[in-house]
Amino acid sequence: MRIRPRGPFWSISAASRSSTRRGIAVDTLIAAALTSVALLLGPEAARQGQNPLDATAYTLVVLVHLPLVLRGRAPVVVCCLVHASWLVYITAGYWPVVCSFGPMLAVYTVASLRPLRISVPCAALMGGVWIYAGAVSHHVSWPSVVGQAVVYPAVLWRFGVVARRSAELTLQLRREQAERARREVAEERGRIARELHDVVAHHMSVISVQTGLARFVFDTDRLTVRTALDTIDATGKEALEELRRMLTVLRTADDGTSGAPAGPMPGLARLEEMTERVRTGGVPVALTVEGTPRPLAPGVELCAYRVVQEALTNVLKHAPGASAEVRLRYEPHQVSVSVTDDGEGVIPDRVRADGGHGLIGMRERAKLYGGQISIGPQEQGGFAVRLLLPTSARAAAQGDDATT
Structure with a gap:
């Protein structure tokens, strides 16, 4: 049985080899095309008053253009070989123009792939060979020779430099896009982690408290046990519902379904339901709403809801026996919410090391919506x-450093 290697390394290597093969194939076609043009131009030498091309000349034409097949892999070496062959061709007394296409392409290639300290001497090499061609010829105009020796290498070099800089900018743009994508993935993972923490921590805290209560009074107060079990059942169902909603959002649309949530995300209208659930967990909670309730942006409502949820979860976990108060206030351009408790003796645990994941999550949520916490x-x-939290879109957009 033949084993085919798999994995990222092999995939990248195979892609690299495939790209190299395609590059050589393209360069081979270009070299063949330039060789064909040069061979077709050969008979024109006699009509221009130059020495007619013979078998030796045509062989040199092929040798000048042959190294171009490898111009992408070794541009400087190819440039030197092409110019060396061109020098032999010119020294033999043949018309230089026939073999000028290969050196031109070689200079452009070096300028497009190598830095200035390498490409400039290669362009100067072409100009020098052009001057030499004028010196060994007896039917030339020196102003024309000098002009061509300066203009042709300079233009080709400039085009190559522009191509190289364009390629560098494209590569830099791709790196920036990849980095931006990595940041967005990290931010999304953080958001998902906060959502999971909020959903699981709050509901599991309530279930844990109710389970302990039911176990404590199991033999003495069946009514309290039934109430605790009902609360566990309702809380578990709500936790499953929110987890299912999150998984629906995260699910890809490969099966043709949309990634929209199956139901509305929690909002301020469900604060009473939350506080009632915490009351059944043994924490007296008072909810006060001031101002006229009004619809807010879904993100703002979810942010406020999660902050209250995390704060009450901390009361359940870290302040047994404490009572809490939730105060929600609607103002013209903002909404404020506070959760206070009268717990004692556990405050250092709640603020130790800049808070746990829950406190960090609250700060990140507030910052995301331009709020202060x-x-x-x-x-x-x-x-x-x-x-x-600001309720206007412009104020929310200015919340880069709004947390305290």
Whole structure:
């Protein structure tokens, strides 16, 4: 059985070999075309008053253009070989113009692939050979020879330099695009991690508290046990629903389905439902809404909802026995939300090392929507999370450094 190597390394190597083969094939066709043009131009030498081309001359024509097959792999070596063969051809007394196409292409190739310190001498080499061709010929106009010796190499060199810079800019653009894509992937992974943390941490905290309560009163208070189990059931279903929604967003559309969520994302209208669930977990929570509720951008509502969710989850995990208050206030151009509690003795755990993933996630969400957020202990005791979000698109767009 024959084993075919697979993997990125082999794929890249195969692609590189394929590209090299295509490059040589193209260069071979170009060299053949230039050789054909030179051979067809050969009979014109006699009509121009030059020595007619014989078998030796036609052999030299082929030798001048033959190295061009490898011009992409060794441009400087090819340029030197082409000019050396051209010098032999000129020294033999044949018309220089017939073999001028190969040296021109060789100079352009060096200028398009090598830096100036290499391409400039190659262009000067072509000009020098052109001057030499005028010196050994007896039927030339020196002003014309000097002009051609300067203009032709200079123009070819300039075209090659422009091509090289264009290729460098294209490569740089591709690198920047790849880097931008990597950053976007990293940002998306961070967003997904925050969403997963918010969904799993909050719901699992509620389930854990309710499970402990049910186990504690299992033999003495069947009604409390039933209530705890109902809460676990509802919380588990909601967690599965949100996870399913996230997976729907992440799923590719290979099967022809869209990547849109199956249902609306959580918003401020569900704060009462959240606080009720936390109350069943043993934390007294008061919800106060000030101002006139109004529809907000989905991203703004989700940001506020997740911040409240994470703050209440922290109360459940780090402040047992504490009571909490959620205050939501609608203002003309912004919305503010705060979550405060009166827990004691666990504040350092909640702010240790600049916070855990939850606190980092809250700050990142606020920054994303141009908001301001403060997280930390209160002077009178307890802990507070306060979030201020702009509701205008222009204000939200100016939130690069709005977190505190």
